[in-house]
Amino acid sequence: MLSLRDLQIRFATTLLNAGGDEIDRIAIYRNTVFANYRNALGATYRVVQQIVGVPFFNAAVDAYVRDCPSTGGDLNDYGGSFGDFLATYRHARELPYLPDVARLEWAVDEAGRAADLRSTPESLLAALGTIPADRITALRFALDPTCRFMDSAYPLLRIWQVHQPGFEGDIAVAFGAATDHLLVRREAGDVVIERLAPGDFALLRALAGGYDLATALDAAIAAEPTFDLGTTLRTCIASGTLTELRGE
Amino acid sequence: MNRLLPKSAGIGLRAPHVAQVLAERPPVPWFEVHSENYFADGGQALAALDRIRADYTVSLHGVGLSLGSTDPLDTGHLAKLKRLAVRVEPALVSEHLCWSSVNGRHYNDLLPLPYTTEALDHVCGRVSAVQDFLGRKILVENVSSYLTFPETTIPEYEFVVAVAARTGCGLLVDVNNIYVNARNHGIDADAYLAAIPPSMVAEIHLAGFDASGPCLIDTHGAPVAPDVWSLYERALRLFGRVPTLIEWDTDIPEFAVLQREAATAQSYLEAGLAVAA
Numbered sequence: 001m002l003s004l005r006d007l008q009i010r011f012a013t014t015l016l017n018a019g020g021d022e023i024d025r026i027a028i029y030r031n032t033v034f035a036n037y038r039n040a041l042g043a044t045y046r047v048v049q050q051i052v053g054v055p056f057f058n059a060a061v062d063a064y065v066r067d068c069p070s071t072g073g074d075l076n077d078y079g080g081s082f083g084d085f086l087a088t089y090r091h092a093r094e095l096p097y098l099p100d101v102a103r104l105e106w107a108v109d110e111a112g113r114a115a116d117l118r119s120t121p122e123s124l125l126a127a128l129g130t131i132p133a134d135r136i137t138a139l140r141f142a143l144d145p146t147c148r149f150m151d152s153a154y155p156l157l158r159i160w161q162v163h164q165p166g167f168e169g170d171i172a173v174a175f176g177a178a179t180d181h182l183l184v185r186r187e188a189g190d191v192v193i194e195r196l197a198p199g200d201f202a203l204l205r206a207l208a209g210g211y212d213l214a215t216a217l218d219a220a221i222a223a224e225p226t227f228d229l230g231t232t233l234r235t236c237i238a239s240g241t242l243t244e245l246r247g248e
Numbered sequence: 249m250n251r252l253l254p255k256s257a258g259i260g261l262r263a264p265h266v267a268q269v270l271a272e273r274p275p276v277p278w279f280e281v282h283s284e285n286y287f288a289d290g291g292q293a294l295a296a297l298d299r300i301r302a303d304y305t306v307s308l309h310g311v312g313l314s315l316g317s318t319d320p321l322d323t324g325h326l327a328k329l330k331r332l333a334v335r336v337e338p339a340l341v342s343e344h345l346c347w348s349s350v351n352g353r354h355y356n357d358l359l360p361l362p363y364t365t366e367a368l369d370h371v372c373g374r375v376s377a378v379q380d381f382l383g384r385k386i387l388v389e390n391v392s393s394y395l396t397f398p399e400t401t402i403p404e405y406e407f408v409v410a411v412a413a414r415t416g417c418g419l420l421v422d423v424n425n426i427y428v429n430a431r432n433h434g435i436d437a438d439a440y441l442a443a444i445p446p447s448m449v450a451e452i453h454l455a456g457f458d459a460s461g462p463c464l465i466d467t468h469g470a471p472v473a474p475d476v477w478s479l480y481e482r483a484l485r486l487f488g489r490v491p492t493l494i495e496w497d498t499d500i501p502e503f504a505v506l507q508r509e510a511a512t513a514q515s516y517l518e519a520g521l522a523v524a525a
Contacts, residue, residue: 005318008350025395033357070354073312074284116290189292
């Protein structure tokens with residue numbers, strides 16, 4: 001008699017690969033398992049699904065599930081690498097912007113589930129007030145935990161916007177236009193996507209990566225020679241994007 | 249506050265209905281939610297649940313713990329469940345008598361167990377470990393299945409009852425799943441119910457199945473079937489008045505449809521009370 005473990009391994013193998021004596025009944029599980037993933041990823045990747053259509057999307061999800069299986073019991077956590085998968089998916093080659101659309105949708109999904117913000121601009125300003133001027137550039141900042149960064153060689157925000165429910169007007173997207181530097185975060189409960197200037201984007205992403213202000217400022221100036229640190233810091237503190245000072 | 253689940257008909261709360269429930273505060277005696285849908289660190293869904301549990305009794309129903317898997321228990325998953333239970337203070341926490349993962353790979357579905365002494369020992373150890381970790385008694389639910397294993401040596405009802413007897417957990421008796429399994433595997437649903445000691449039964453689930461294929465599929469995507477209502481009536485005669493939940497998970501209809509299903513369940517609960525009185 002098979003041990004429980006061997007039975008589970010055999011069941012799982014048959015579930016993924018049609019074959020064996022139990023094919024008919026295990027096929028029912030195969031159908032529900034793949035349908036669950038199609039539905040779950042379809043809810044997260046609504047724009048990708050609209051762009052490629054449901055049959056293509058479902059085939060891509062099935063291939064993704066076999067390539068990058070779920071490793072946890074919370075289906076909400078599954079699917080974060082779908083954008084990377086699409087970049088290698090040969091049937092999607094003609095849509096080179098599709099992986100970035102998926103990455104943006106995952107960023108939106110993650111921002112919606114990230115920890116709630118607990119600090120206020122006032123507390124950060126008060127903390128900054130205690131720092132001597134010559135120490136400012138050595139500071140490291142914590143960002144709002146909902147912040148996600150997305151840069152793309154495609155007009156990603158425009159693509160996303162024209163696929164939102166209720167969008168009205170011209171759905172044309174001008175490719176070849178400027179690249180997008182996007183900040184995704186939650187504001188008053190709702191996820192918002194904001195297009196940032198290259199300097200702001202470089203500064204915030206460096207700070208999010210744990211670099212000190214001097215290093216982040218170098219990155220910002222490299223991206224945008226006219227970058228003005230004072231304006232950006234004031235804006236990002238007031239908006240709650242920068243939340244507190246980090247320890248060394 | 250750990251409120252008791254009212255012995256009334258509650259509704260499984262799903263995302264499409266949350267805004268309406270918050271806005272209208274319908275007279276529903278209790279709600280059940282899928283635990284994993286609130287594992288997030290923050291955000292609107294969790295904030296909404298905070299508001300709902302302030303006004304309603306809530307129960308947490310897990311779909312992803314993989315209780316019967318031979319992989320190690322996922323302590324990260326359990327830690328999130330515990331964090332949620334501390335936050336929500338649910339009346340009950342329940343899980344499924346099934347498995348979902350092996351060799352580190354999850355299938356995110358409720359897969360059936362063979363009913364053997366080895367599986368029984370294994371599952372009892374896991375239920376006890378979960379109860380120890382959470383510091384509370386849990387309920388386990390019988391699942392629907394579309395195949396049986398030649399390895400099985402124990403009737404399903406005996407297996408389910410033995411888990412409760414040996415671990416002290418309660419039973420969440422899904423009457424629809426018993427009906428589905430009875431039809432799919434040719435077992436006697438009434439004998440199944442009669443084998444369950446009423447003192448073990450802490451909750452009942454009702455849902456709809458799909459009968460369009462060669463075997464019944466537990467889709468939670470249809471009204472409760474007439475045969476299941478009558479099996480439910482007989483279950484109440486055996487168990488007395490038990491908190492009962494209406495579940496609907498695919499092709500989710502408007503909330504009023506769920507309220508009508510719950511009202512039907514409520515009428516059975518009250519009819520049973522009248523007979524008992």
